[in-house]
Amino acid sequence: MSRLPEAAVTRRGRLNYGKRSVKEENRQTGGLGEVLPPLSAHEARVEAYRCLYCYDAPCTHACPTHIDVPGFIKKIATGNLRGSARTIMEANILGATCARVCPVEELCEGACVLNAEGRPIMIGRLQRHATDHLFERGIRLFRPGRPTGRRVAVVGAGPAGLACAAELGRLGHAVTLFEKRPLPGGLSTYGIIVLREPVEVALAEAEMIAELGVDIRTDTELGRDVTLEALREEYDAVFLGIGLGGSPDLGIPGEELVEDGLAWIERSKFEPEKMTVGDEVYVIGAGNTAIDAATIARRLGAERVTILYRRSEREMPAYRHEYAFARKEGIDFRFLTQPVRILATDGRITGIECVRMRLGKADASGRAAPEPVSGSEFTLPADQVIKAIGQKKPELLADLGLATEKGYVRVDEAYRTSIEKVYAGGDCIRAVGAASTVMAVQDGKLAARAIDADLGLATAAAAE
Amino acid sequence: MADLSIDFAGIKSPNPFWLASAPPTNSGAQIHKAFEAGWGGAVWKTIGAPVLNVSNRYGAWHYNGHKMLAINNVELISDRPLEVNLREMAEVKRAWPDRAVIASAMVESKPEAWRDIVRRIEDTGADGIELNYGCPHGMSERGMGSAVGQVPEYCEQITRWVMEAASIPVIVKLTPNVTDIVPPARAAARAGANAVSLINTINSIIGVDLDSLEIIPNIGGKGGHGGYAGPAVKPIALNMLSAVARDPEIREAGLPISGMGGIETWRDAAEFLLLGAGSLQVCTSVMHYGFRIIEDLVEGLSSWMDDKGFATIADVVGRSVHRISDFKDFDLSFRAVARIDPEKCIRCDLCYIACNDTAHQCIDLVDGEGRKVAPGSYGPRANGKEAATADRPLPVVREADCVGCRLCYNVCPIDGCITMAEVPSGRPPVTWAELTAARPEVGSDWEAMKRYRQENGIDIH
Ligand SMILES: Cc1cc2nc3c(=O)[nH]c(=O)nc-3n(C[C@H](O)[C@H](O)[C@H](O)COP(=O)(O)OP(=O)(O)OC[C@H]3O[C@@H](n4cnc5c(N)ncnc54)[C@H](O)[C@@H]3O)c2cc1C
Ligand SMILES: Cc1cc2nc3c(=O)[nH]c(=O)nc-3n(C[C@H](O)[C@H](O)[C@H](O)COP(=O)(O)O)c2cc1C
Ligand code: SF4
Ligand code: SF4
Ligand code: SF4
Numbered sequence: 001m002s003r004l005p006e007a008a009v010t011r012r013g014r015l016n017y018g019k020r021s022v023k024e025e026n027r028q029t030g031g032l033g034e035v036l037p038p039l040s041a042h043e044a045r046v047e048a049y050r051c052l053y054c055y056d057a058p059c060t061h062a063c064p065t066h067i068d069v070p071g072f073i074k075k076i077a078t079g080n081l082r083g084s085a086r087t088i089m090e091a092n093i094l095g096a097t098c099a100r101v102c103p104v105e106e107l108c109e110g111a112c113v114l115n116a117e118g119r120p121i122m123i124g125r126l127q128r129h130a131t132d133h134l135f136e137r138g139i140r141l142f143r144p145g146r147p148t149g150r151r152v153a154v155v156g157a158g159p160a161g162l163a164c165a166a167e168l169g170r171l172g173h174a175v176t177l178f179e180k181r182p183l184p185g186g187l188s189t190y191g192i193i194v195l196r197e198p199v200e201v202a203l204a205e206a207e208m209i210a211e212l213g214v215d216i217r218t219d220t221e222l223g224r225d226v227t228l229e230a231l232r233e234e235y236d237a238v239f240l241g242i243g244l245g246g247s248p249d250l251g252i253p254g255e256e257l258v259e260d261g262l263a264w265i266e267r268s269k270f271e272p273e274k275m276t277v278g279d280e281v282y283v284i285g286a287g288n289t290a291i292d293a294a295t296i297a298r299r300l301g302a303e304r305v306t307i308l309y310r311r312s313e314r315e316m317p318a319y320r321h322e323y324a325f326a327r328k329e330g331i332d333f334r335f336l337t338q339p340v341r342i343l344a345t346d347g348r349i350t351g352i353e354c355v356r357m358r359l360g361k362a363d364a365s366g367r368a369a370p371e372p373v374s375g376s377e378f379t380l381p382a383d384q385v386i387k388a389i390g391q392k393k394p395e396l397l398a399d400l401g402l403a404t405e406k407g408y409v410r411v412d413e414a415y416r417t418s419i420e421k422v423y424a425g426g427d428c429i430r431a432v433g434a435a436s437t438v439m440a441v442q443d444g445k446l447a448a449r450a451i452d453a454d455l456g457l458a459t460a461a462a463a464e
Numbered sequence: 465m466a467d468l469s470i471d472f473a474g475i476k477s478p479n480p481f482w483l484a485s486a487p488p489t490n491s492g493a494q495i496h497k498a499f500e501a502g503w504g505g506a507v508w509k510t511i512g513a514p515v516l517n518v519s520n521r522y523g524a525w526h527y528n529g530h531k532m533l534a535i536n537n538v539e540l541i542s543d544r545p546l547e548v549n550l551r552e553m554a555e556v557k558r559a560w561p562d563r564a565v566i567a568s569a570m571v572e573s574k575p576e577a578w579r580d581i582v583r584r585i586e587d588t589g590a591d592g593i594e595l596n597y598g599c600p601h602g603m604s605e606r607g608m609g610s611a612v613g614q615v616p617e618y619c620e621q622i623t624r625w626v627m628e629a630a631s632i633p634v635i636v637k638l639t640p641n642v643t644d645i646v647p648p649a650r651a652a653a654r655a656g657a658n659a660v661s662l663i664n665t666i667n668s669i670i671g672v673d674l675d676s677l678e679i680i681p682n683i684g685g686k687g688g689h690g691g692y693a694g695p696a697v698k699p700i701a702l703n704m705l706s707a708v709a710r711d712p713e714i715r716e717a718g719l720p721i722s723g724m725g726g727i728e729t730w731r732d733a734a735e736f737l738l739l740g741a742g743s744l745q746v747c748t749s750v751m752h753y754g755f756r757i758i759e760d761l762v763e764g765l766s767s768w769m770d771d772k773g774f775a776t777i778a779d780v781v782g783r784s785v786h787r788i789s790d791f792k793d794f795d796l797s798f799r800a801v802a803r804i805d806p807e808k809c810i811r812c813d814l815c816y817i818a819c820n821d822t823a824h825q826c827i828d829l830v831d832g833e834g835r836k837v838a839p840g841s842y843g844p845r846a847n848g849k850e851a852a853t854a855d856r857p858l859p860v861v862r863e864a865d866c867v868g869c870r871l872c873y874n875v876c877p878i879d880g881c882i883t884m885a886e887v888p889s890g891r892p893p894v895t896w897a898e899l900t901a902a903r904p905e906v907g908s909d910w911e912a913m914k915r916y917r918q919e920n921g922i923d924i925h
Contacts, residue, residue: 049528052877055817056829056839062852066844077528110849113810439847446844
């Protein structure tokens, strides 16, 4: 497995973004550390005592990986932190990542019965308390299963691929994990802002999974370094957890001067000291990625950061709690505004030409379709523009000959694709519903069990 | 406003709250401060035989983050010189004529020793004497404290010695470390004591340290049983209090009882009064929070009395004693069933699992369409707060099968969500005593019991 690049290690070092005082101030008050501090042992215990230990608990139901939440919280209350982490990671091997990145307001915490009195249990932070305990001490809870002699190839070391590989390893199958990037972790490593999850957490999890006997081969790309045919031939099954593609184009003049939101976030994780940030920054798009990109710009010291969105506040795809967070960070929003051209002088952005929008009839997504108001063009002065309008559909699918659904890999109930022995999960199959880390983990885990079952069937059939 | 003053066996105080004989009453300076805060009286930390104390003398029982639900101690009686205690006692009484100053005493079981200490206490001007027959550790090894309190004959004998010498009221403080608290109380009454007080501390070992494997608290590598007190002992104290309060001999002797053991709030105080305590003593909760808790004790009790229309403490004392009964006199036809208020229910399903795992399996989970559903009946891909909350089934009691055990009521975290509703059983009232007097075989033969149940439509599965 590749080592952590130097930049990641030093990214906590002093940052240097120019001399202006506002930036200086922002750096001191904000900065790129984790937003939520860890709970102290006392805070965690007190919070754990508050949990009612519900039966058939709604928080467990709401968790996509169905962690036994009351079970793990009770163990924190009794001081059995190792057991607590086990409860979490039996269900969700990436429990340490999920504790930080999950939209808990929509999941476990949103379902907590104590919402009745407005104070749900801090499940995410308790989960982090238990899993951090484990990683801080280098404790390993799981071992590879008794070898079955079966070999499975997993492509993509994001949450889906890692979860699948871990489960297969625990079931005793020999797993090789192919990852095109230099580091494992997928978007947990490259895409989720440090304010939520430091790179080290994702890498520590990958290391733990490698110790389950998973052979992680980074810098190895399906379609370039290996072919699907070769994998199908060499392995008993193949799991694809290849995620989504890069940022789509805006398709407007001056686009080449626009920062790519995903790359912007990635750099903020590995080399923030090399980033330059403008004074008047605009972020195009209003999903969670846009809010992340805007937050980074703000924390790096931009004077003003404004999110431009062509629909209204109501249609915004960002979670409500993310929106509230952005507001608190001092990020401005301009709704019903569509950029039509980037204005520049000598290759430097000077402004954005926009057009006002109004909401028309509902479109395919069920949201009101925005339409331009003719003659309403206007210009906003700007010196930096970041696009964060989501990710492209998964790439490579046609080349691989996979059947698709709305551009995503089509799978059946058992995560089988249209090609025999090939399974898929994670963002690349998420044709419906919000893509999130924890959903990818559940896919990986369930797909591994489906593969295991299918391999078992094959054994039985061969024996006949 | 209610009048909180009391006259307890001739000892007067402006409110019924006295500090119990313990660390809070260790010195004159402390008692001054307590009286300034508003305490009605103080029972001086027990004086008497010479002693030496040890470090790490207090252990405690903490529960789910709540500190000191109980304390346990191996503290002996006062280790300050006797003359110092007596001198300060006199000073305090002089400075606070309206407060009750009571000396607690414990000396060797010899008549001269008791006569001597009684005389010296009376010289201070103290309002009364409490005889400490309760200390369960250390002193008992030397034949004092609970070694006296546990043997009614000793209790009676020593009390007689004291009564012969004393001219001020004498209270006998009883130990709870007996199977029945009544015989020692009767012994005190027979000897002519003016009052009893209860409970002293209960034998206990608070725990074992899982790192060092030492006993808690660790006293130089050793540990031992100590006296247990504080909120956790209240139910035991209430039981002993009511046992003494309803005893015919004690009632006949008209012996007032000073109640203690776990009093922390005015609610606790009111319960002690209702079960027969004529004055109240407090130790552990003062050790936890300081003398200042007197403000809420007095104010809360006073408002409650106003709300209930009680003008004086005497109106409250013993009000609920007559309701204490024996099982054989309970009405077997009394029937209550659990009812869940769906509006208040937060669907934690604690009642469901309690009833199904450990009671009578008569709470069902019912969905919006009224169908019974099994817990956890969602697929592995179900998720999100909407899915988890919108269709979450509601616990519903099958009243016909509910035996009214009241377990669910006790586990429900929401006040007023589950009520135990009294429902007609359709059977005439009958007690076990009446039933077995009329049909003795019902109590000795299951076949006879079966016939009785069939006749009366009692079905227990
Ligand atoms: C900016 C941003 C912020 C986000 N924030 C959150 C958040 O806070 N909380 C949350 O729950 N979710 C968040 N998400 C979504 C979450 O990151 C994804 O849902 C999750 O990572 C999906 O996991 P995956 O394994 O399916 O895909 P990915 O994480 O994308 O991993 C796919 C992996 O496959 C590799 N790969 C791709 N093609 C090949 C190939 N041909 N050969 C070999 N390897 C290949 C990729 O390099 C990558 O490592 C965020 C997403 C973005 C973009
Ligand atoms: C540390 C400690 C020391 C005590 N010392 C005495 C004592 O010297 N004499 C005595 O009669 N009771 C003593 N007691 C018992 C208390 O007076 C009282 O009976 C008992 O603590 C119950 O009341 P509580 O629950 O309010 O603490 C002591 C209790 C404690 C906790
Ligand atoms: S719903 Fe809330 S209170 Fe109940 S078990 Fe889950 S976290 Fe605890
Ligand atoms: S009272 Fe007892 S039997 Fe009736 S529903 Fe509650 S727990 Fe069950
Ligand atoms: S214990 Fe109370 S709140 Fe919880 S499900 Fe039962 S009735 Fe509802």
